[in-house]
Amino acid sequence: MNTHSEDTAGVAAVDESIIRELREEGGDLLADLVGMFVEEVPGQLTELEAALRKGDAGATRLTAHTLKGTAGNFGASQMQTLASAIEMKARDGALDGASAIFVQLRTECARVREALEAVR
Amino acid sequence: MTVTALIIDDSPFARKIIRHHLIKLGFHIEGEAENAAQGLRLFRELKPKLVTLDVMMPERDGIDSMTAFRTMRKESPETAIVVVSAVPFEKTRDTFLNEGAIAYVIKPFGQFSFEPVRQKLQRTFPAWSA
Numbered sequence: 001m002n003t004h005s006e007d008t009a010g011v012a013a014v015d016e017s018i019i020r021e022l023r024e025e026g027g028d029l030l031a032d033l034v035g036m037f038v039e040e041v042p043g044q045l046t047e048l049e050a051a052l053r054k055g056d057a058g059a060t061r062l063t064a065h066t067l068k069g070t071a072g073n074f075g076a077s078q079m080q081t082l083a084s085a086i087e088m089k090a091r092d093g094a095l096d097g098a099s100a101i102f103v104q105l106r107t108e109c110a111r112v113r114e115a116l117e118a119v120r
Numbered sequence: 121m122t123v124t125a126l127i128i129d130d131s132p133f134a135r136k137i138i139r140h141h142l143i144k145l146g147f148h149i150e151g152e153a154e155n156a157a158q159g160l161r162l163f164r165e166l167k168p169k170l171v172t173l174d175v176m177m178p179e180r181d182g183i184d185s186m187t188a189f190r191t192m193r194k195e196s197p198e199t200a201i202v203v204v205s206a207v208p209f210e211k212t213r214d215t216f217l218n219e220g221a222i223a224y225v226i227k228p229f230g231q232f233s234f235e236p237v238r239q240k241l242q243r244t245f246p247a248w249s250a
Contacts, residue, residue, distance in 0.1 A: 017230075018228050018230070021230050022137075025140060036132060036136070037133075040132070065176075066130065069133070072131075072227055073137065073227070073228050073229075074228070075228055
């Protein structure tokens with residue numbers, strides 16, 4: 001089991017203490033949450049990419065906010081930071097550079113997914 | 121005594137975790153809403169004894185979390201409201217607590233996040249904890 005997935009910057013994909021606490025809650029809580037991540041995040045990324053392509057700041061803000069919230073529940077700090085950066089750009093109506101952040105976010109989401117599937 | 125609860129949070133992940141904790145504490149989840157406007161509708165329909173309300177939700181139909189909170193406080197001051205937030209700003213917390221929220225819980229939820237809530241709920245609903 002690998003809960004130490006780290007990128008070159010040394011930032012863990014998910015917060016191990018949060019994952020541990022979710023597991024200790026028992027039942028299927030952690031497995032269910034991981035299942036939800038696997039099921040929902042790809043669609044949200046597709047929505048976000050489409051919103052960015054259209055220059056739709058409202059939809060971009062909403063979807064980035066959702067991804068930021070999802071990340072927070074797992075202590076996925078890098079994913080949360082990137083989603084938050086896109087959300088803020090959308091809130092300011094300045095989507096310049098958001099597509100580049102999106103590429104990083106998509107990569108980070110894959111890293112978080114991998115870390116979560118390892119602890120499920 | 122069964123205490124009914126309504127969960128208002130735009131994150132399905134947060135709703136699931138809150139549901140888990142509340143059921144563990146012995147609450148009956150009457151409903152879940154993904155925005156403040158839907159939450160206010162369910163609040164009026166279900167008349168729950170307890171509401172958990174996320175602070176940071178995108179506004180829908182002109183209703184944000186603060187509007188929903190103040191409306192619920194006005195329409196049903198006896199309903200216990202637990203405010204949930206990813207934002208640990210003291211000013212925001214103090215505003216909600218000063219206006220009658222029974223607790224302010226910070227996300228992400230930890231093992232003991234709901235312990236202060238449980239203690240306050242025991243005081244709020246003595247029959248529930250008996």
